[in-house]
Amino acid sequence: MTMEIAVIGINHRSAPVDLREKLAMPERELPQHLQRITSDPDISEACILSTCNRVELYCVVSEGADAYAKLSLLLARLKGLELEAFGDSFYFHSGLDAVTHLFRVASGLDSMVLGETEVQGQVRHSYALAHSLGATGRFLNPLFQRALSVSKRIRSQTAISVGKASVSSVAVEFAKKVFGSLSERTALIIGVGETAELTLKSALAEGVRGVLVTNRTFKKAQELARAYDGEAFPFSQLAENLHRADILISGTSAPHFVLYSSQLSSALKRRRGKPILIIDIAVPRDIDPSVQELEGVYLYNIDDLEAVVEETLRHRQAELPHCEAIIEEESLEFFSETRAYNVSELISTLNRTFEEIRRSELEWLIPKLTSLSEEDRKRVEQMTHRLVRKILHCPIEALRKYAADGAHPSFFETVKRLFKL
Amino acid sequence: MVAAVLYAVGGAVEFAHLLGYTRKKNLAGHTALVGGFFQLLFLVLLSLQKGVFPTADRVGVLHLFVLCAVSLYLATKYAFKGGGLGAFMLPLAFALTITGLLVKEGLPGAESGRTFLRILHGLSAVVGCGAFALSSTTAFAYLVQDRQLRQKRLSPILKRLASVGELDRLSYRAMSTGFLLFTVALAVGLALAMGNPEHPFFPDWMVVWSGVVWVLYALLIHSHFTASFGRRKVAILSILGFAITLGLFFSLLFVRDSLHKLAGG
Numbered sequence: 001m002t003m004e005i006a007v008i009g010i011n012h013r014s015a016p017v018d019l020r021e022k023l024a025m026p027e028r029e030l031p032q033h034l035q036r037i038t039s040d041p042d043i044s045e046a047c048i049l050s051t052c053n054r055v056e057l058y059c060v061v062s063e064g065a066d067a068y069a070k071l072s073l074l075l076a077r078l079k080g081l082e083l084e085a086f087g088d089s090f091y092f093h094s095g096l097d098a099v100t101h102l103f104r105v106a107s108g109l110d111s112m113v114l115g116e117t118e119v120q121g122q123v124r125h126s127y128a129l130a131h132s133l134g135a136t137g138r139f140l141n142p143l144f145q146r147a148l149s150v151s152k153r154i155r156s157q158t159a160i161s162v163g164k165a166s167v168s169s170v171a172v173e174f175a176k177k178v179f180g181s182l183s184e185r186t187a188l189i190i191g192v193g194e195t196a197e198l199t200l201k202s203a204l205a206e207g208v209r210g211v212l213v214t215n216r217t218f219k220k221a222q223e224l225a226r227a228y229d230g231e232a233f234p235f236s237q238l239a240e241n242l243h244r245a246d247i248l249i250s251g252t253s254a255p256h257f258v259l260y261s262s263q264l265s266s267a268l269k270r271r272r273g274k275p276i277l278i279i280d281i282a283v284p285r286d287i288d289p290s291v292q293e294l295e296g297v298y299l300y301n302i303d304d305l306e307a308v309v310e311e312t313l314r315h316r317q318a319e320l321p322h323c324e325a326i327i328e329e330e331s332l333e334f335f336s337e338t339r340a341y342n343v344s345e346l347i348s349t350l351n352r353t354f355e356e357i358r359r360s361e362l363e364w365l366i367p368k369l370t371s372l373s374e375e376d377r378k379r380v381e382q383m384t385h386r387l388v389r390k391i392l393h394c395p396i397e398a399l400r401k402y403a404a405d406g407a408h409p410s411f412f413e414t415v416k417r418l419f420k421l
Numbered sequence: 422m423v424a425a426v427l428y429a430v431g432g433a434v435e436f437a438h439l440l441g442y443t444r445k446k447n448l449a450g451h452t453a454l455v456g457g458f459f460q461l462l463f464l465v466l467l468s469l470q471k472g473v474f475p476t477a478d479r480v481g482v483l484h485l486f487v488l489c490a491v492s493l494y495l496a497t498k499y500a501f502k503g504g505g506l507g508a509f510m511l512p513l514a515f516a517l518t519i520t521g522l523l524v525k526e527g528l529p530g531a532e533s534g535r536t537f538l539r540i541l542h543g544l545s546a547v548v549g550c551g552a553f554a555l556s557s558t559t560a561f562a563y564l565v566q567d568r569q570l571r572q573k574r575l576s577p578i579l580k581r582l583a584s585v586g587e588l589d590r591l592s593y594r595a596m597s598t599g600f601l602l603f604t605v606a607l608a609v610g611l612a613l614a615m616g617n618p619e620h621p622f623f624p625d626w627m628v629v630w631s632g633v634v635w636v637l638y639a640l641l642i643h644s645h646f647t648a649s650f651g652r653r654k655v656a657i658l659s660i661l662g663f664a665i666t667l668g669l670f671f672s673l674l675f676v677r678d679s680l681h682k683l684a685g686g
Binding site for chain 1: 566569570571573574575579580583584585586587645647648651652653654
């Protein structure tokens with residue numbers, strides 16, 4: 001029976017988050033799911049990719065089976081859900097399309113943020129897990145290995161992952177260009193908004209040492225400070241504490257400015273000329289824009305940061321045709337290779353069948369030719385061997401060529417039926 | 422000539438790297454290293470020809486000055502990872518090396534009367550000037566990076582040039598080192614002049630000019646330490662300070678009417 005690679009799944013484009021989270025599969029559940037999938041007689045290999053933006057099942061299924069119906073039902077039932085709940089959220093690809101899809105996913109071309117690199121690690125991790133559980137084999141092993149190498153090639157030969165594509169990462173990049181290393185720096189958060197916290201997390205990941213938090217509601221400031229092992233102070237004491245901050249992240253919901261030039265200039269004097277980076281992510285803005293006239297003050301508001309993100313994404317978008325060309329080239333090459341691999345089994349079966357016919361005919365003939373010497377008997381055997389080889393030469397070459405050209409599976413099925421293989 | 426070409430190539434490569442045209446970030450450093458080796462070789466051969474090392478001939482002094490500046494740049498590049506500085510330092514090294522190739526040698530008298538104090542005076546002055554050269558090019562890089570940050574774009578220059586904090590620290594360290602060496606040179610020069618009653622050291626124009634340079638750098642270091650000037654002003658003034666120092670350096674090499682013998686012919 002001929003097998004083929006298929007993928008079924010949902011992602012951020014095909015399904016809303018509430019549907020995606022219903023299907024999400026934590027790592028601890030994957031072994032049992034993979035075991036259940038591969039116990040199906042029509043599925044020989046499987047790998048599940050479950051991230052915050054997608055849940056996908058890559059598998060090797062019998063050709064001819066209604067793979068979409070089977071896999072969508074299987075995926076829904078894995079999580080104890082009814083298929084109807086997903087409507088037409090599932091997408092399905094098989095053969096060359098499935099190969100192309102995985103290559104695009106691993107390269108970040110199918111991600112919410114074009115060109116993001118995190119998904120490459122997630123694909124590697126999912127594959128490693130499935131491989132360690134013995135759920136992958138001769139089809140999925142080369143497929144995932146190739147997907148990872150294609151992803152590497154795309155990132156090195158194109159600029160698809162160049163630049164910062166989130167507000168928080170852009171803010172941290174500017175901070176690094178003001179201070180160099182952030183390891184001895186202190187960040188001050190004004191307000192306890194989500195984006196401010198995200199920016200703080202990015203800064204902490206780059207080594208920011210101290211965290212100061214202030215907020216109109218002091219209790220919330222204390223909670224945030226506790227979460228990041230920082231120090232909270234009442235909002236009324238902002239002016240007295242300003243000089244302690246190297247990086248100031250402001251994200252309050254105040255309808256007016258919360259920091260003015262005069263407050264900052266006295267803080268700068270206490271900082272003895274050391275620069276200060278201010279990230280104003282509030283709308284309406286928290287920081288009086290005139291502070292950027294002060295020497296040693298670098299101010300970035302949400303528009304400045306988003307403009308950088310947009311520019312990055314524009315550049316990445318321009319790289320897309322180049323990436324797609326690489327993916328097309330690689331997936332066609334991979335598909336041809338696997339077809340050639342697939343057809344080699346067919347060729348060996350063909351050879352074996354003809355060899356059996358030859359032997360049985362010889363076994364019938366030789367006892368009847370009693371006058372043959374040992375040498376003549378060997379010549380007859382040799383002749384039949386050559387005959388079979390010559391008869392099969394052209395069909396085998398044709399099979400290899402059609403396989404390399406990506407011929408439709410029905411062609412090989414016809415060959416099998418013709419010779420009863 | 423080989424050193425000059427290598428400095429020019431290194432500077433061009435570093436500039437192309439800053440603009441994002443090449444990813445070869447270490448090529449400029451390696452090129453400058455080879456250029457420095459050729460310049461050292463030239464100095465050694467020149468000294469062997471004169472019979473003294475280091476030669477006090479103005480061609481030799483000019484090459485020694487460039488070599489000091491390039492060596493300090495390389496030390497900065499490899500030890501402190503001062504990214505992108507070659508784009509500013511190596512063109513200066515190229516221009517000064519070409520100047521060194523164009524000038525005539527001084528009189529043989531410049532080599533006479535060499536004592537430990539004279540060598541200490543000359544070396545500390547030349548190495549000090551090399552440090553001022555590094556300080557001013559780093560200050561220039563600081564101004565470029567500061568402008569990039571204020572334009573609020575993640576341009577290739579912003580990404581590849583060191584941070585303003587690092588550039589400011591490097592410039593300050595180079596300036597302090599240069600100032601220390603220049604002070605030693607002035608003190609030793611003063612001692613030498615006082616020991617020679619035939620040549621009154623004041624009001625010699627070279628002494629006055631040196632004093633102006635010393636006071637300027639003393640003020641810059643003080644203002645940086647006390648943060649009485651902004652960092653941008655300090656950067657601009659350190660470039661100005663180096664221009665004045667360079668003027669003094671070339672005057673010493675070419676103007677005869679001074680206590681100095683380097684002016685030669």
